[in-house]
Amino acid sequence: MTVEQLTLTPVTSIDGEVNVPGSKSLSNRALLLAALAEGTTTLTNLLDSDDIRHMLKALTQLGVSYELSECKTECTVQGLGGAFNHAEHLELFLGNAGTAMRPLCAALAASSVNVTLTGEPRMEERPIGDLVDALLEAGADIKYLKNEGYPPLHIAGKTLQGGKLSVDGSVSSQFLTALLMSAPLFSEDTVISIKGELVSKPYIDITLDTMAKFGVQVENDNYQHFTIRAGQKYIAPSRFLVEGDASSASYFLAAGAIKGGSVKVTGIGKQSIQGDIRFADVLEAMGARVEWFDDCVVIHGAPLKGVDMDMNHIPDAAMTIAVAALFAEGETCIRNIYNWRVKETDRLNAMATELRKLGVEVEEGHDFIRVTPATSLKHAEIDTYNDHRIAMCFSLVSLSDTPVTINDPGCTAKTFPDYFTRFATICHR
Ligand SMILES: O=C(O)C1=C[C@@H](OP(=O)(O)O)[C@@H](O)[C@H](O)C1
Ligand SMILES: C=C(OP(=O)(O)O)C(=O)O
Numbered sequence: 001m002t003v004e005q006l007t008l009t010p011v012t013s014i015d016g017e018v019n020v021p022g023s024k025s026l027s028n029r030a031l032l033l034a035a036l037a038e039g040t041t042t043l044t045n046l047l048d049s050d051d052i053r054h055m056l057k058a059l060t061q062l063g064v065s066y067e068l069s070e071c072k073t074e075c076t077v078q079g080l081g082g083a084f085n086h087a088e089h090l091e092l093f094l095g096n097a098g099t100a101m102r103p104l105c106a107a108l109a110a111s112s113v114n115v116t117l118t119g120e121p122r123m124e125e126r127p128i129g130d131l132v133d134a135l136l137e138a139g140a141d142i143k144y145l146k147n148e149g150y151p152p153l154h155i156a157g158k159t160l161q162g163g164k165l166s167v168d169g170s171v172s173s174q175f176l177t178a179l180l181m182s183a184p185l186f187s188e189d190t191v192i193s194i195k196g197e198l199v200s201k202p203y204i205d206i207t208l209d210t211m212a213k214f215g216v217q218v219e220n221d222n223y224q225h226f227t228i229r230a231g232q233k234y235i236a237p238s239r240f241l242v243e244g245d246a247s248s249a250s251y252f253l254a255a256g257a258i259k260g261g262s263v264k265v266t267g268i269g270k271q272s273i274q275g276d277i278r279f280a281d282v283l284e285a286m287g288a289r290v291e292w293f294d295d296c297v298v299i300h301g302a303p304l305k306g307v308d309m310d311m312n313h314i315p316d317a318a319m320t321i322a323v324a325a326l327f328a329e330g331e332t333c334i335r336n337i338y339n340w341r342v343k344e345t346d347r348l349n350a351m352a353t354e355l356r357k358l359g360v361e362v363e364e365g366h367d368f369i370r371v372t373p374a375t376s377l378k379h380a381e382i383d384t385y386n387d388h389r390i391a392m393c394f395s396l397v398s399l400s401d402t403p404v405t406i407n408d409p410g411c412t413a414k415t416f417p418d419y420f421t422r423f424a425t426i427c428h429r
Contacts, residue, residue: 005381006409006420008398009429014301015261016426018252022047022073022242022267023274024415025206028055028099030240032107032181033214035064037079039236045267046242048072050414051097058092058104062113079236083185084111084157094151096120096344096386096414098174101151102131106178109140110185113157116145122386123151127342131175134167135160138186162186162230170196171339176226177207183228184216192226199339200315202275209273213237244268246276248416250317251392253280253299255426257288258327259399260301263426269294279317282309286328306330306373311337316389322351323393325371326360326400338367344414345385354382354390358397358404377402388414395423 027047032055034041046052048071056075059066062084066077084107092115094100101119105128108115129149132142141156162183167175176192183190198204201223208218215235219227244267256263268277270292280290280297285307289300306328311318318334325332340347352364357380361372377400384391384407391412397404412419 002410005405005407007403007405008395009403010401011259011399011427011429013261013428014255014259014263014399014426015428017264017266018422018426020244020248020252020265020267021049021416023245024049024051025099025203025274026210026242027052028097028103029181029207029210030242031055031059031075031077032103033210033234034077034079034236034240035059036082036107036185037214037234037236038081039079039238040076041079041236041238041240042074042076043240043242044074045244046073046075047245047415049417050095051099054093054095054097055100058094058100061090061092062086079234082233084108084113086113089114089116091116091118094119094123096123098126098172102128102172102174102178103181105131105153105155106135106182107185108155108157109135109142110160110182111157113155115155115157116152117155118152122344125150127171128153130168130171131178134165134175134179138162138165160186162188162190164191164193166193166195168196169194169198171199171342173198173200173203176204180207180218180226180228181211184232184234187230189230190228194224198223199312202278202313205275206273213240243272243274245415246272246274246279247316249297250276250279250320251395251419251423252426253283253297254320254324254396255399255423256299257283257286257301257304258324258396260299262298262300264296264298266296268297276314276317279314279320282307282311282314282321283324285309286324304328306332308333308335310335315339319347319351319389320393320396322355322369322371323396326358326373326377326397328373331370331372333368333370335368337369344387344389347387347390350385350387350390354394357382379403379405381405381407384408384411386411388412388416392416392419395420398427
């Protein structure tokens with residue numbers, strides 16, 4: 001049964017411990033590299049969500065064998081030992097999963113396949129042109145089936161040489177991630193140079209770290225030029241533990257900062273490779289107290305004050321700050337977030353629209369959002385635009401004296417299917 005609306009009544013206190021599910025970014029990267037690797041990889045703490053299901057289904061169609069545990073969080077993948085190889089035409093539906101669409105596009109362009117990549121209607125509005133341009137420069141055969149620069153795409157895969165390539169990094173880091181992960185399939189040394197300012201940079205660290213765990217080294221010259229020497233192959237690491245998702249942790253950390261008590265979030269820790277772990281530093285700058293451990297982060301609530309910060313490095317978790325700002329003294333400005341506009345929805349516009357429904361003053365700039373908290377909030381029905389993060393971050397409104405109604409709460413299935421159940425475990429009413 002689909003629940004159309006969920007009303008969260010006001011929470012009086014927040015306390016407890018939550019474990020976050022596996023990272024989306026790591027799950028889909030590790031699945032793809034395990035498929036291309038020589039040997040068998042067992043992935044543990046894999047995320048079980050729509051984005052990962054799309055990757056798994058595509059790998060099945062491409063002839064990759066794997067065994068998924070009953071709870072779907074452990075997966076043993078038999079690597080192909082190189083590129084995909086599948087003669088018949090395939091249509092791969094990738095939902096709205098950027099971490100499946102972009103990396104698969106590049107890996108398939110360098111494989112022996114004949115595929116069409118499709119997705120949900122929103123995927124047809126999410127740009128991929130900068131990645132396709134870089135692949136065309138490498139000699140790939142890719143055609144747009146509807147609008148130039150956007151999926152759906154047809155790919156007639158073939159051996160690509162590599163050599164000197166360039167990619168625009170100013171719209172999405174996933175284009176560079178996709179090129180980096182497919183470069184070991186190219187026949188020559190590859191040097192990828194970045195045009196424009198590289199956005200969402202910490203996601204490149206996740207990519208390089210995951211590639212290194214699968215035995216491939218990349219020379220990183222100040223995030224401007226990346227060299228991948230030919231002859232390197234992905235080698236299965238036998239076991240790959242997926243860290244808990246740092247973006248998913250942001251909602252619980254923010255709840256603790258706003259209303260704690262204290263909240264302990266397990267599954268992430270001070271060594272985490274995910275850039276969104278730095279979200280906790282923003283909460284600290286707002287006044288919360290954060291304790292870092294190897295296997296968890298503990299946050300203690302305190303009176304919060306607004307901040308004015310560039311949050312390009314934490315684009316997903318920054319949405320949580322836009323709602324946490326309602327509980328701070330003074331205004332909060334989140335800057336350099338233009339690419340919010342090309343994600344699950346136009347997030348800059350959607351966040352401004354939904355925050356205003358609460359009676360809050362919001363300025364929506366071309367690449368920033370400024371939130372001025374109100375003395376009291378209005379009960380509103382929050383539209384979620386099929387965007388999991390809008391549903392999750394607006395749950396924090398229930399930490400005020402006002403209830404909040406979330407439309408289509410099931411959209412959290414993209415990365416966190418049981419979000420509302422886990423959120424309820426730290427809420428006391
Ligand atoms: O590489 C990744 O795993 C991701 C990169 C980011 O996208 P952009 O690089 O498009 O900002 C982020 O928003 C997305 O949720 C996951
Ligand atoms: C932008 C996101 O997803 P995607 O991986 O589809 O880009 C997100 O999860 O916030």
